[in-house]
Amino acid sequence: MVINGSPNAGGNTDFLIDRFVTFLDNxxxxxxxxxxxxxxxxxxxxxxxxxxxxxxxxxxxxxEIEACKYFLFFSPVFFGGVTSTLKSAIDRCQPFWARKNILGKKIDNNGRKALIVLIGGTSFAKGYECAALSVRWLLNVIEVPEVKSLFYMNIENNKDFSKYNLENDIDSVMDFFSEESEK
Ligand SMILES: Cc1cc2nc3c(=O)[nH]c(=O)nc-3n(C[C@H](O)[C@H](O)[C@H](O)COP(=O)(O)O)c2cc1C
Structure with a gap:
């Protein structure tokens, strides 16, 4: 399941998602x-x-949160957090929190994994960490124990991704998802 939190159609996040999804099935x-x-x-x-x-x-x-096993979250960093577009969807996952913590109905976490990809215009690391924390909080609630993060900093337009080795990153993500789960 791929979640795109960018409000900007055809922007940097869309560009990166398009690169990643060509290597994914289903x-x-x-x-x-x-x-x-x-x-x-x-x-x-x-x-x-x-x-x-x-x-x-x-x-x-x-x-799909209940049905899927692998989750890929992509978001630009906005004011040191995820976008309000993504944050709204995260907050709306409160029913999973309630099921887990009040109603005693947890999702089975068996083999569930997630990738968090954050894209920003600066190299101010705390902004990316803060945005990632919001998604990690959600992942804890929806029972996704294994999480990998990638931060793409100083991205003003899609040519700036050439500073990164996307092929290597995509390979490491494919390895992460194909490795036997630790749990
Ligand atoms: C409202 C707004 C707030 C932003 N805040 C941050 C920020 O806190 N840290 C950062 O590194 N970049 C910030 N940026 C830059 C974007 O994260 C960056 O340009 C990103 O590549 C945009 O991705 P997109 O093309 O998918 O929208 C901000 C951009 C906007 C429009």
Missing amino acids: VIRFDLREMNISPCRGCEKCSLTGNCIIRDDMYQIYE
């Missing part, structure tokens, strides 16, 4: 900017039922 890709996903209202109704009362496109994602 991809389910969610370009969040194309979807109707409201922010969490904090009503906590999900603590009672395990489900969100907002009936929007997030329901497509809920289904």
Whole structure:
């Protein structure tokens, strides 16, 4: 499952995702900017039922979070965090938190792995770490124990990716996903 948190169609994040997905099979890709996903209202109704009362496109994602084994999150860094587009989807995963911590219904974490890819215009590392933490928090809730992160810094346009060895990175990601899970 590929999650694209960039609000910018045809931008740097899209460019990078296109490079990665050509090497993947059976991809389910969610370009969040194309979807109707409201922010969490904090009503906590999900603590009672395990489900969100907002009936929007997030329901497509809920289904795949349970069904998929491998997750790839891509986002630009915006003000030291993930984009509000991605953050809305993350916050809407509160039903999984409620199921796990209140209702006692955990997803089986067997072999689940994730890659977090963050793209930013600066080399201010804390911004990338902070953005990654938000996604890691989600991954803990949705039972994805093995996580790898890649940070692409100083990316103002897609030519800036030439500073990186994308072939090597894609190889290491393929190895990460194909290695036997540690759990
Ligand atoms: C609103 C906004 C906030 C940004 N904040 C940061 C930031 O905190 N740190 C950073 O390194 N880059 C920041 N940037 C730069 C973008 O992360 C960078 O240009 C990225 O390559 C954009 O990816 P995109 O083309 O997919 O939108 C920001 C850009 C915008 C538009």
